[in-house]
Amino acid sequence: MNWMNRLSLKLRLLSIVLFSIAICSLIAIAGFLYFNKQEFYRGIIEKSRAIHLRLDAAAHYVATQDGLDPVIDRMKSKYKNPEDMTKEDKEIVLKQVPIVAAMKIGSMDSDKDNYEFRIFSDEPRNKDNAASREELEIFLKFKADTSLKDFVVNDGKAITVYRPVRLDKNKGCLKCHGEPGTSPWSNGKDILGYKMENWEDGRLHGVFAIKTDFKKLANNTSARSFIPPEGILVIGIIFGGIIALILATLLIRKPIAGLSMITHELNSSATQVNKTSGQIASSAEELSQATTQQAASLQETSASIEEISSMVSNNTQNAEQAASISEQSLSSSQRGKEVVDHMIKAIGDINTSNSGIAAQINDTNKEIENIVKIINEIGEKTKVINDIVFQTKLLSFNASVEAARAGEQGKGFAVVAEEVGNLASMSGSAAQEISKMLDSSTKSVEDIVKRSKDSIGKLILEGKEKVDSGTRIAHECEEVFNEILTNISNVSRMVNEISSASKEQTQGVREITKAIAQLDQVTHQNTANASQSANAAGNLSSEAEQLNSLVQSLVQTIDGDKSS
Ligand code: HEC
Structure with missing residues (x-):
């Protein structure tokens, strides 16, 4: 057609x-x-x-x-x-x-x-x-x-x-x-x-x-x-038709002219709309892309913040742990200091007991000397016994001589006198043995005393020296412990400061994360809006194109298609 x-x-x-x-x-x-x-x-x-x-x-x-x-x-x-x-x-x-x-x-x-x-x-x-x-x-x-x-x-x-x-x-x-x-x-x-x-x-x-x-x-x-x-009927219809045609021509002439003018104006505005909607579509597209990029970088930021957050919370944990460890160290070093104090006291005690021992040994030596004196006295007495034995022997001899002179009557007496002489010589030899033994005992006691005195004196000296050096070292230890204590309390204070700072940091990071989440949401919304508006702009553009072609066809419809 x-x-x-x-x-x-x-x-x-x-x-x-x-x-x-x-x-x-x-x-x-x-x-x-x-x-x-x-x-x-x-x-x-x-x-x-x-x-x-x-x-x-x-x-x-x-x-x-x-x-x-x-x-x-x-x-x-x-x-x-x-x-x-x-x-x-x-x-x-x-x-x-x-x-x-x-x-x-x-x-x-x-x-x-x-x-x-x-x-x-x-x-x-x-x-x-x-x-x-x-x-x-x-x-x-x-x-x-x-x-x-x-x-x-x-x-x-x-x-x-x-x-x-x-x-x-x-x-x-x-x-x-x-x-x-x-x-x-x-x-x-x-x-x-x-x-x-x-x-x-x-x-x-x-x-x-x-x-x-x-x-x-x-x-x-x-x-x-x-x-x-x-x-x-046919003639009537033809006649009526001609009249209707003339009337229709008269009636539509004016509205058609108006319609034609409107269509031409519509055509130029539709072209304008088409151009503008194209521009809107392209800028909406750009906006959509930018928002998408923004969303991506925000996502990256969010991920880094999350990393930081986990690091900060790690720090907090570590600081807390360090605080508790330093507290433990403080109490341990305090206990160490106490132990060192105890040690110093114990060393003092050892020192005093050493002096006691030395005094005791001196006493013992004096007593041993007394014993030696007693032994010497025993020796003196033994000499007395020896004299007595000699005199007894002499007496028994005199008796035996007297007995022999008495003859028969003294016979019994002679036996007794002999016996007493025997006993006296036995006592004499025993006394001699005792005297010998006393001599050797005195000598060995003196030896022992002398030797023990020497070695104990040496030992006590050594002990004293050692105790002195121990006391010195213990005092050094105490000083070191004191230093450790002050250091540890310093560390503890610092760790506590770090811990509270970390906590504040965590709070700050949390707020940042929240803000970023909000930002992210907004960006997502923006992305959606941007793509929606891009879509809408695209739709508008195609609508405008359609409108344009519709208007074109309207123009063709009203004016007739001059191109074909
Ligand atoms: C006097 C005798 C007579 C009487 C009364 C009569 N008929 Fe007939 N009828 C005939 C004859 C004869 C024919 C044959 C006529 C022809 O050859 O066409 C005939 C034919 C007919 C026919 C035509 C069909 C055929 O048989 O060829 C009809 C229908 C008919 N009669 C009905 C009637 C009716 C209805 C009546 C009463 C109202 C009637 N007749 C009374 C004699 C009679």
Whole structure:
């Protein structure tokens, strides 16, 4: 439909009006023709029904004349059997049969009223009246439905209106079609010599058909008016269409001109919008990228802060640990100092006990000297004993000499004196031995005393020296401990300071982390917003492009496409 695009809106609107008029006219003509046709059909059907009613009325009229019985009587007296009846007499009889009258009238008026009349039956007397297959179907329809008054068939070429014909006792039908026993000739045959069918009152015997052929009807109807109603309709429509077209042209001229101006202005603004939205889209894109970068660097910062945080908390932990360790060290070194004090005291004690020992040894030496003195005294006494022994020996000798002089009387005395001498010499040798032993004991005691004195003196001297150096070292130790103590308390103080500083640092880092998290959130929001606005800008851009093309096509629609 390229040519359509080239048309301007004005032309298009006008052509739409024209087209609508054409379509409306077509519909109107079609409707007119359709309803006209329906009317035509209805007319034919009405006319056929009227003819049927006329036939009914004729049959009724003949039946009410009661002319059949006298005619039958007349024929019975004139003839012996029906075969002898003249054609004229048969005619006379038939004239009195209502149905025959109806049949006659039906065929009589058919040419004048442009229809074909026919009667048919399933069991006809006249084989011309035998129903064809289609007719038999209609016959059976009436037979099945006794309330059916008539039946219309329209095959597009002709309309046939069927009406049932039932036997009616009151109309004398059974006089010929009824019981054979009532035969006027008493041979089962009716007055005209046809075999009576023994049918009952009300039985469907035949169907009247009134057929109207459209072509014949058209040929036979008298000449129509010069212009048919369809023609008048068409002329009216064309005339109306032209007026509508002129009116439409007058009416749309002004609005179309305004529309055209608006579209042109719209076109220039749409181009501007398109350009601007493109710029917005690109800056939104840049913003989105920048925000994404910002978010990434923030993420990095956050990670470093986290590292710092963990380091700081490590520091805090270490400082706390160091504080507790230095406290422990303080108490250990205090205990060390106490131990050193104890040691110094113990060394003092050792010193005093050493002096005690030395004094004790001096005492012991004096006592040993006393013992030596006593031994020497014992030696002196032993000499006394030796003198006593000598004098005793001398005495015993004197005694033995005296005894010998006494003779027999002194014999016993001589023995005693000898014994005493023996004892005295034994005591003398024992005393000598003791004296010898005393000498050697005195010597060895003196030796021992001298030696022990020497070695103990040396030992005590050594001990004193050692104790002195121990005391000195212990004092040095104490000094060192004192130094350690002051150092440790210094360290402890510093560690405590570090610990509290670390805690403050942790708090600070926590606040920084929180701030960064907030910043991160904001940046994320910004990123989302930026990408949203980038999207929106993109959408806007494409919308603007679409708008542009829409406006372009609007311009083309209103002005017509000049390019194609
Ligand atoms: C006098 C005897 C007689 C009487 C009364 C009579 N008919 Fe008939 N009928 C005939 C004869 C004869 C024919 C055959 C006519 C022909 O040859 O076309 C006939 C034919 C018909 C036919 C056409 C079908 C066919 O058999 O060929 C119908 C329908 C019919 N009669 C119905 C009636 C009805 C309804 C009545 C009563 C209103 C009636 N008749 C009364 C003698 C009679």
